[in-house]
Amino acid sequence: MTTETTPSPDAAPARRCQNCGEALLGEHCYACGQPTKGLVRHFSSIIGDFMDSVFELDSRILRTLGPLLFRPGYLSDEYFAGRRVRYVSPVRLFVFLSLFAFFAAQLSFQIDNTPRDAAEVRLGDEGDVVNEGFGERMLAADTVAKVEQIRDEALAEVTAARDESKGVPGVSIGLDIAEKAVKNEADRRIEEIRESERTGKPLPVTREDTGTISFNGTPWDREKNPLVIGWLGESGNARLNGYVDRAQGNIKRIQDDPNLLKDAFLSTVPTTLFVLLPLFAALLKVAYVFKGRLYMEHLIVALHSHSFLCAGLLLVLLLDAMAGWASGLGWLPASIRIAEVALVCWMPVYLLLMQKRVYRQGWIMTLLKYTLLGTCYLVLLSFGATASLLASLVNL
Secondary structure, eight states, X not given: OOOOOOOOTTSOOOOBOTTTOOBOSSSBOTTTOOBSOOSSSOHHHHHHHHHHHHXXXXXXXXXXXXXXXXXXXXXXXXXXXXXXXXXXXXXXXXXXXXXXHHHHHHHHOOXXXXXXXXXXXXXXXXXXXXXXXXXXXXXXXXXXXXXXXXXXXXXXXXXXXXXXXXXXXXXXXXXXXXXXXXHHHHHHHHHHHHHHHHHOOOOOOOOTTTTOOEETTEEOBTTTBOXXXXXXXXXXXXXXXXXXXXXXXXXXXXXXXXXXXXXXXXXXXXXXXXXXXXHHHHHHHHHTGGGTOOHXXXXXXXXXXXXXXXXXXXXXXXHHHHXXXXXXXXXXXHHHHHHHHHHHHHHHHHHHHHHHHHHOOOHHHHHHHHHHHHHHHHHHHHHHHHHHHHHHHHOO
């Protein structure tokens, strides 16, 4: 005997798909796939859906950041155990943190290149020119002692810039290049002074090749002294020299505003890290080949470790900014600096503990592989940073 149930007149009518008319069982129509939400709604809800779709910025971000920062290897173990939906996916986590970290790095420091008026240029107690740019001061120096003094002051500025940008991957490459350029220019001026003393010829006071790129000790010229690599062929070398031409034009812009190169370089670092991720995962695969793990498992570990480094960098920059804002407030700036140093020290310890927890080997083998992997990856990172720097120079 069948009893029919008469629907209550107060019951809400079943929702139906506006496209095909089928009854809805969720937020998407099972028949045609159309979502129930369109664009004709409050703008704030659209922004929320966008952030959720692109970065998964909902309650999962709060459940993810804590373990990411303070529980080495936990997120990777959770992912391998199948508990994935409660956390932000590894790829989105890395993309979100890397973009924010290096955007913050662009804003965190500026290279001071304020042009000086002629009135600001004056003679020092011993007749040496002060308050000028490095190139002008070097050309004004007429003794070896003055050249060495100017060189040491410039190197001290490079050292200060290195300390200020500590923790920003790849920036040290550009500072190393600047340091080498300072030393080369000082050596060049010292040789000119000694040559002048030997021959009695006047010292040069200008540089005709300022802002030019040289190969084999001769300024680059597309016709007279092009860059030629045999295996590239004619078309490849033509394109290569086109890049050199663009870079040489950009050098003059960088001399006027060094922040152009800094910003361009930092904007390419997330892409460089994303390219290096599969290589780091391959290194993990080789180091733990007998563990029988799939390559994608190593890639998950690489994504989580790089996400942690980007999150750590973001926090270091935030603490550095807070220390600047809190200057003059007694003990507070010193406490913030201590927290900043502790965070920088935590980064390598975290990576070691993560490697130990995920791969579950003894401490001796873990330390050995950690050192080997770190050395290999630093080499890869140096090549990547150099490539990013050159690409930034060309594509300004």
